[in-house]
Amino acid sequence: DTGVSQNPRHKITKRGQNVTFRCDPISEHNRLYWYRQTLGQGPEFLTYFQNEAQLEKSRLLSDRFSAERPKGSFSTLEIQRTEQGDSAMYLCASSLWMGRLPEAFFGQGTRLTVV
Amino acid sequence: DAKTTQPNSMESNEEEPVHLPCNHSTISGTDYIHWYRQLPSQGPEYVIHGLTSNVNNRMASLAIAEDRKSSTLILHRATLRDAAVYYCILAANAGGTSYGKLTFGQGTILTVHP
Numbered sequence: 001d002t003g004v005s006q007n008p009r010h011k012i013t014k015r016g017q018n019v020t021f022r023c024d025p026i027s028e029h030n031r032l033y034w035y036r037q038t039l040g041q042g043p044e045f046l047t048y049f050q051n052e053a054q055l056e057k058s059r060l061l062s063d064r065f066s067a068e069r070p071k072g073s074f075s076t077l078e079i080q081r082t083e084q085g086d087s088a089m090y091l092c093a094s095s096l097w098m099g100r101l102p103e104a105f106f107g108q109g110t111r112l113t114v115v
Numbered sequence: 116d117a118k119t120t121q122p123n124s125m126e127s128n129e130e131e132p133v134h135l136p137c138n139h140s141t142i143s144g145t146d147y148i149h150w151y152r153q154l155p156s157q158g159p160e161y162v163i164h165g166l167t168s169n170v171n172n173r174m175a176s177l178a179i180a181e182d183r184k185s186s187t188l189i190l191h192r193a194t195l196r197d198a199a200v201y202y203c204i205l206a207a208n209a210g211g212t213s214y215g216k217l218t219f220g221q222g223t224i225l226t227v228h229p
Contacts, residue, residue, distance in 0.1 A: 004158075040221075044219070091158050
């Protein structure tokens with residue numbers, strides 16, 4: 001197992017375009033999390049899934065953001081009509097939930113630059 | 116979510132012990148104390164977690180105050196590879212939609228000098 005994989009590692013897009021990121025979690029992990037991190041700040045929670053069910057979405061998250069985990073394996077995060085303020089590192093994490101909080105494993109992130 | 120307070124930065128010398136403090140005066144009975152660290156250009160990495168008793172693993176030790184309102188992450192012998200941002204996080208372990216969600220603060224930037 002190679003850990004949590006995120007693609008692409010870097011994405012430059014023009015303002016107004018849509019972008020989609022992919023996260024492949026560790027294979028048996030049933031929980032998957034998305035975070036966003038800007039320079040000098042800690043990661044900010046966006047949303048998380050248990051299997052294919054989206055259990056929580058941050059109230060601060062714009063309607064332009066949507067995430068899916070269709071078969072309970074990989075997940076995608078889509079940002080529609082990107083804005084310069086969306087420029088950040090987008091981190092994915094996974095964990096094996098068995099009734100109590102285990103350690104989460106993070107990917108290396110996708111760095112988005114909106115120009 | 117209960118909040119944590121950490122110093123913005125700390126410095127250490129290589130091969131010396133490092134004690135990273137964290138205050139969490141509003142901790143609830145079901146909150147676990149988690150520590151993660153983030154090396155430059157990497158995603159966060161789990162370090163250790165605990166509830167009431169002190170905990171040890173191969174990476175570090177976690178000392179938890181008797182009243183649980185503070186904790187200290189101890190790196191026994193700092194190396195240059197330990198230079199990172201260290202995050203102290205309270206995570207609910209029971210009930211509610213926030214069950215199992217990690218809420219990061221700004222963390223402590225640890226600099227290790229050779």
